[in-house]
Amino acid sequence: MEYVIAFIVGGIICVVGQIMLDVGKLTPAHVMVTLVVTGVVLDFLGVYDGFIKFAGAGATVPIISFGHSLYHGALQELSNTGVMGVTTGMFTVPAAGITAAIAFSFLASLVFKPRG
Amino acid sequence: MATKQKKGFTFKVNKEEYQKQAQKYEPKPKLLQNCLRAFWVGGSICLFGQILQTIYMSILNLSAEKAASPTAVTIIFIAVLLTGFGVFDKMGQYAGAGTAVPISGFANSMASAAIESRSEGYVLGVASNMFKLAGSVIVFGVTTAFIFGLLRGVLNLFY
Numbered sequence: 001m002e003y004v005i006a007f008i009v010g011g012i013i014c015v016v017g018q019i020m021l022d023v024g025k026l027t028p029a030h031v032m033v034t035l036v037v038t039g040v041v042l043d044f045l046g047v048y049d050g051f052i053k054f055a056g057a058g059a060t061v062p063i064i065s066f067g068h069s070l071y072h073g074a075l076q077e078l079s080n081t082g083v084m085g086v087t088t089g090m091f092t093v094p095a096a097g098i099t100a101a102i103a104f105s106f107l108a109s110l111v112f113k114p115r116g
Numbered sequence: 117m118a119t120k121q122k123k124g125f126t127f128k129v130n131k132e133e134y135q136k137q138a139q140k141y142e143p144k145p146k147l148l149q150n151c152l153r154a155f156w157v158g159g160s161i162c163l164f165g166q167i168l169q170t171i172y173m174s175i176l177n178l179s180a181e182k183a184a185s186p187t188a189v190t191i192i193f194i195a196v197l198l199t200g201f202g203v204f205d206k207m208g209q210y211a212g213a214g215t216a217v218p219i220s221g222f223a224n225s226m227a228s229a230a231i232e233s234r235s236e237g238y239v240l241g242v243a244s245n246m247f248k249l250a251g252s253v254i255v256f257g258v259t260t261a262f263i264f265g266l267l268r269g270v271l272n273l274f275y
Contacts, residue, residue, distance in 0.1 A: 003166050010162025010218065011155035017213030018154035022147050028216050029249050032225075035217065036257040044264040052181075057165035060184045061191065061218045062158070067257045074265040078272075086265035090258060096185035097192060098254075101223050102246065104196040109230040109242045112200035 002056050009058030032063050039067025043075075069093035150212050157207070157214030165191060165218075188219050195220035199227040225249035 013035075020031045042048045048068045052059040059065060070090055077089025091098065129137070165187050172183040198204040204224050208215045215221055229248045233241035247254070 002170075003163055006166035007159040007163040010165075011159030011214075014154040014158025014211075014214045014217045015151045017158075017217040018151050019147075021213055022150055028213075028221070029252055031213065032216070032221065032249075032253050033256045036253050037260045040257065040260040040264055044268065056180070057169050057184075057187065058159075058162045060169075060187070061162045061165040063217055063219060063222055063253070065184075066219070066222070066253065067261065070257045070261040071264060074261050075268060078265055078269050083266070083269050086262060086269065090261060090265075097188040097219060097222075100189040100192045101196075101226050101250070104193055104223070105226040105230040105246055106242060108196050108200045108227050109234055109238070112231050114232045114234060115202045115205075 005054065006056045006058035006061075009055035010061060013058070013062045013064065035062070035064045036067040036070075039064035040071045041067075043068040043071045066094055066097070069097075153210060154212050154214035154217075157211035158217055159214075161191070161215070161218045161220060191219055192223040195223035196227040199224050200231060204228075222250055222253065 017031050017035065020026050020034065021028065026034070039048065042051070042064070048059070048065075052065070052068075070093070073089040073092035073094070074086045075089070077085030077092065079085070081088065168187045168190050169180065169183045172178055172186045173180060176183070176186070178186075195204060198207070204215065204220075205228075208221075208224070215224070225248075226246050229250075230242045230246045233245040235241065236245070
C-alpha cells in the first residue's frame, strides 16, 4: 500500500510542477525554487513530518523535501545549541544529497563528453 | 551590418498588437497530456524511491528517516549517469516536470551544466558552472530556512 501512496503522491506533486510550467509559464528553475521554499514553509508550519509519514518516498523524493531537510537540520540544532544552531545545522540533513550531487557531477564531467 | 536599420522600413504594428498576432501561432501546450506524463513518470520515480528506501531499511537496519539519505544518493547517482549518456534529456522532453521535480532534476541540472562546461576548463568551467541552476535552489532554500529558523527561535522564547 505504501508503494501505491508514494506513486500517487509523488505523481501529484509532479503534476503541480507541470501546471506551474504550462499554465503559470514559469521556467523550471522558478518551479524548483518555488517548491523548495514551499517545503521550508510547510515544515515551519509543522505539516511536513506528518506528510512524510503518510506518503514515504512520495514526500521525500520530490525537491520540496530539500527545503524541508534544510529547515529540519537547522531546527534540530536550534533546539540543541541555541540560535547559532540555525547556521551550523542547516546542511546536516541534506548533506548526503548535496555531496553526492557535487561529487558525481564532477566525476561525470571527467568521463562524459557533451552532446550536441 | 546587423545593427544598421534599413531606411524606409518601419513596423506598422505596435508591440501589443504584435503579441496578439503572435499568440495565435504559438503552439498551445497540451496541458492534460503533459500532466499525465508528469504524473506517471514522477510517480514512478517516487515509487522507485520507496522500493529503494524499503531495501535500505531492511539491509542497513535504518529508520525510515535515515534511509532517505542513501535513497537520495542512489537516485542522484542514476540521474547523473543517465545525464552523461544523454538519456535523461530525452526522458525530460517526454516527462517535463515528471523528471524535473524529483531530486533527479536537481542532479541533472548539476551534471548537465558540469558536462557542458568541460571545454571552459575544470576550474572556471565545470566547477563554477555546476551550480548555475542548482545554486538558485540552494540560495532560496537556505535563505528561507534561515529566516524561518530564526523566526522559530524567537517564537520558542514566548511559547
